[in-house]
Amino acid sequence: MRDARPDGTGAQDARPGGAELPDGRPPVRVREALDLLRLPRLRALAGCAALLGLTTVSDAFVYLLLQRRAGVGEQWFTLLPLGTAVVFLLLAVPLGALADRIGRRTVFLAGHVGLLTAYGLLLWAPATPALTPVVLALHGTFYAATDGVLPAALAGLVPEQLRATGLAIVGTSQALARFCCSLGFGAAWTVWGDGPALAGSAIGLLCCATVAALVLRPAGGTR
Helix, strand or coil: CCCECCCCCEHHHCCHHHCCCCCCCCCCCHHHHHHHHHCHHHHHHHHHHHHHHCCCCCHHHHHHHHHHHHCCCHHHHCCHHHHHHHHHHHHHHHHHHHHHHHCHHHHHHHHHHHHHHHHHHHHHCCCCCCHHHHHHHHHHHHHHHHCCHHHHHHHCCCCHHHHHHHHHHHHHHHHHHHHHHHHHHHHHHHHHCHHHHHHHHHHHHHHHHHHHHHHCCCCCCCC
């Protein structure tokens, strides 16, 4: 027996096929999701996220490099991710507020500049006790400046009912790119060593960040 609505119509007859979300909105079709790729700014954002992801070294490799460069003892190695997490927790809200004030593109790209600085320190800085906290601070700042800003930048580009779908598209492109980067970086480390592998990633990140800065230039007053 069908549940009756106040107007006397059956709930299953709300739309063809009887499909309806709990809040009354029609479900998103695959075609509607794919149509998002026709939005130029969404394509640009997804492309830049993937491009930068191709040169973003996996956290595990960053911590291994830091252990080698700074001589971090094995008993302290498992605490390195905690340092990144603490910095992220401290800076995520302030950097999010800053992005709303001065522009999300600026903060997003600044986060990658911080990551590039961390790569440079791992390549050329002397092995001093200060190297570990500085690199972890830059690493955490990178995540604080990008993890929340990217979804916020996307929110204004797609219709409200498709925001989760748009975020999934951008997130998937970024995650796939970072996966490919991990494979490539691991192979380069095996063949040429950790220094040349990181130097290649740093050069690639610099080039990709420059391209992203040009592609993501504000259009029509948006930031």
